[in-house]
Amino acid sequence: MPGWDSLQTVATVHGAFQLAGLILLVVVAALAALAAYQLRSRQWPEWLDLGDYQLRSRFLEIGLAAVFALLVVTHVAAYSYGVRYDNLVAAAERSSADRIGRLVADSKKKHPAAEKTKVRASILLISGCMDNQTSRDGDENGLFTGTLRKVWNGGKFKGNYRKLRDVIVSKMPSDQTPNYYVVGASNPKFEAQSPFTI
DSSP states (O other), rough: OOOOHHHHHHHHHHHHHHHHHHHHHHHHHHHHHHHHHHHHHHHOOOOOOOOOOHHHHHHHHHHHHHHHHHHHHHHHHHHHHHHHHHHHHOOOOHHHHHHHHHHHHHHHHHHGGGGGGGOOOOEEESSOOOOOSOOOSSSSSSHHHHHHHHHHHGOOSOOHHHHHHHHHTTOOOOOOOOEEEEESSOOOHHHHTTTTOO
């Protein structure tokens, strides 16, 4: 089971707070619509009777205040969990970049002669997940590969490598975020190409 600081948990709690806020907003909108309908027919809604200190009017006042307070709380909580989710994704991306940087540095130490060779290649890594995540299996392929194949759609996909990765991310679960990392010489033309073309 993922911990409280995992992307999966944070995304789930964020979604739950957003859903709760939406439900509360629908409740408030429905009450407002009902009151407007009754007022339009020139009938004062009894449940909106605030003149006398009756049980129902106190219930309404307390109920509306509670619904409004819950709406504010759910929006604040959803926002904070959204910020936390973004921070975790950014940290995972930095972790991946740092790990690749360490691997390159270790390789340079082990093979110092390689430093004399000028590498002009551009390498683009789109992996199944971040370093602190695991990749799920799919029916025929891994989940990432299966999603990539659906998005690429046999070459009908329109866009560049970055857009391909972003569309794949939008279709993946929150606890598996495909990585995008460039190694070697910068080559914007290569990254702007339609994926998997030469």
